[in-house]
Amino acid sequence: MSESSAVRLRRPTYGSPQPAVPFPIIGPHTRERTRAVLEQLAALTGFRVAALSIVRTGQDLIQMTEVVGAELSQSDKEQTWIPLSRWLRDGVEREQWGIWIFRPSSSQHPDDCRYDWHIEPSPSGGDWDPAHALACELRDTDGNLRGALHLDAPVDGRVPPPEARAQLDAVGRMAVQSMMSIIEAEDARQRAEMAVGARQIAETAPAAPAHEHSTAIRQALMSTFGLDEITVYWFHPNTASLLPRPAPAPEARSAAIRSWRQGTALVVPPQSPGGASVLHLPIGDDTTCYGMLVLERRTHPAPWSPAEIAGAVTIGRDLGRQLTEREIRRRLHREVEDLRAEVNNRAQIAASVAHDLASPLHAIRNYIDLLDHPSVTGEEQRRSLLDALRNGTAQAAELAAQLSLLAEERAPRDAPITDLAPLLQETLDLHGPAAESKDQVLSATIVEPTLVALAGLDLSRILTNLTGNALKYTPPGGSVEVLVTHLGGEAVITWRDTGVGIAPNQLPRVFEEFYRAPDSYTQAQPGTGLGLPIVKRLVENAHGQVQVRSQLGVGTTVEVRLPLADPASTDPASAPATSTRSWRIPTTG
Incomplete structure (x- = not known):
């Protein structure tokens, strides 16, 4: 029986199996270097088994990824994960042998987290218990735990005596340096790959919408991370035009925003043996989180390495910046279009x-x-x-x-009280001769008293402009009716004419300065196109409203609402007696 077959992992499980690979996206050269270091470590320390465990970033677990001197199949590796928090506090009694930590079997509970090997007795016998544990930590220059080296099954079957531990410490330190250089080199290689992928995506993003339907971006993400599926969720108002728009679960959205604020991504461990390895990647720049990408590995569900997470975060930031720049360009385009329209309007x-x-x-x-x-x-x-x-x-x-x-810019002030009836009489007197000359019927009906909160000169301009407009655009023989009523604390002044009317496509522009309808009848009438804009300005300054309804060839109705100076007068219980007064200028025919 060979030495490797004499040592087997006997109790490797803690919880559900998790996927394991020697390193995420490991190359053959890296794997060979890792095994070479472990073989030298075992040979120089007199142990039959040497192993490497790697911390799975974001999953709170440490997992054996390579071993020499023992049988450990890929399925065995998938069962060697241990919760990192449990592993760090494993056992109470421990001995520090330089950089090595020795945990005797007497300090461990049967349910403690450890790698437990079945070791056939050494030919020379000895006092090494298969439940003993000997390991040293692998930490980077920032003090972050990256993994651990393990030794088990001494060749002589004995616990190393104190005089042998100096040699054990020296060899272990060299092995730690060699293994950390391999890990850092692998990180650098992965970061280089991530940088290439991130640059490719960043270069692609300006030329295409920054969402998963952009074929180039999708392919770049797929190839960079070895993905099987990408799903995107948008939850910022500025992304309303991007499709599709599935609604993320509230907790997923909150988690994505927290990850974005922390400048990282959220690793979601597989939910079942052989399940997908998932990364929730926030999309956002320094000021705004727009949504998140869900990246899934199913066929080869390798855990996410620190380099991959860092590269993904960079990509999420780049896509966020592209969205921000896109929004800035859209806003600038709108502002330029508005400015161009304003310039054209002023030119007109x-x-x-x-x-x-x-x-x-x-x-x-x-x-x-x-x-x-x-x-x-x-x-x-x-x-x-x-x-x-x-x-x-x-x-x-x-x-x-x-x-x-x-x-004119008018400062808000208390409006004087004006009686509408005499001003309406003056308006009829002013326009009566013109109506008679065209055989038009000009009539008015008013509920008295009608006291409005508006200066008399402004009210007179409103009445004159709208009455003159109605007569001007009503052909000979037509009629113009002015009706004044009270409604909800407002005076409602309505002009109804039987004129030429306004086309539907021209109606929205009637309040534009200098706008005049292009039809021949309108163009033949004298005017500046300022009447209705002035009326709108005066009415709105008085906190009123003006509306125009029209039907081509039938006529136009203009309605002006102005606040009554005494709104309580609309209450029959408190209002003075009202009367209705009418005027009519008949046709001369």
Whole structure:
């Protein structure tokens, strides 16, 4: 019987089996170097068995990954995991032999965590108990526990005497240095692979959406980590356009955000023998966590190494930065488009102002030239030209006043109380002749008293603008009705006309400065396109509302709501007596 067959793992289990490989993504060269160090350690210390255990990062367990001098199949390795917290406090009694820790069998409970070998008796006999344990820790330069070296089954069957322990310590220190250089070299190799994968993904991300449907990113993740499945979960508002959008469990979302804040990823151990090895990877930059990737290994469920976790975190950060840059680009694009629209709008306003000012100014210049012409000698001709000059000047002055009113910024103040009825009467008197000249019926009905919280001049502008608009865009023989009622503490002023109406696609633009519908009827009417914008400004300054409803070829309804100066007057129990007053300017036909 060979020495290797004389030593077998007898009681390796603690809990459910866990997958084990010598190193995650280990190369043949690394495996050979690991076995060479273990063989030298066993030969120079006089032990038949030397083994290496590796700490599985994020899983709180330590697991044997390589052994010499004993039978240990892959299935045996899958059963050699021990909870790290239990392993660190294993046994009470211990002896420190330099860097080695000796735990005699007398200090261990039958249920303690340890590797228990079946060792056939040495030919020379001896006092080594198979339940004894001898191990030394492997720690990196930061003091992190990375694994342990184990010795068992002395060739002579005896516990090493004190005089032999110096040699044991010296050989052990050399073995620790050699093994740590192998582990660090393997880490460096894995980090290099992760860096290549992360760079590939980072370079791919700007050219494609940063989610799993990006084929290039998906393939890069698959090849870098040896994955079988990738699932993505988004839970930030800025990712609403990314698909698919499965909803993560609340606890998974909270865990992902915690991992993102800690700058790491969450390792999920296999839930059953041979189960998938899973990594929950948060996606986010330094300020925002957008979601998480669930990376799964099923075919080869190797545990996640520190290098893989660090590389995955880098990738998650890179993808997060790409999403942030994408959002910044989108926001800048919107701002540029808004600015471009504003510039175009201002250019249109400038062109409209120039056009509307040009007409009266051009007429004024012509009238002035005529006044100086020798053919104009009669007093009646001069008076006619002077009247035309006054009209042209009034048109220019009115346009200037409208522009000034539109640009005016009014500070909030207590609004004066204005009686609407007399101003409505003045409006009818002003527009009555124009209505009669076009055979139009202009009528008004008002509930009195109607006292509104608005300055008289502003209220007069509202009434004049909307009444004039209704008459202007109503063909001869049509009608315009003005109705004033009370509703919920507001005065509701409604204009109904039987005019040409407004097309549905033009209706949203009626409150834009200088906008005029492109149809021939509208373009043939005089105007600046400032009436409705001024009305909207005045109404909103008074904390009111204005709405326009229209049907092409049928007519238009404009409704203005203004706060009543005495809202309690709408309560029949406390309000003074009201009356309804009507005016009607009939057609001349």
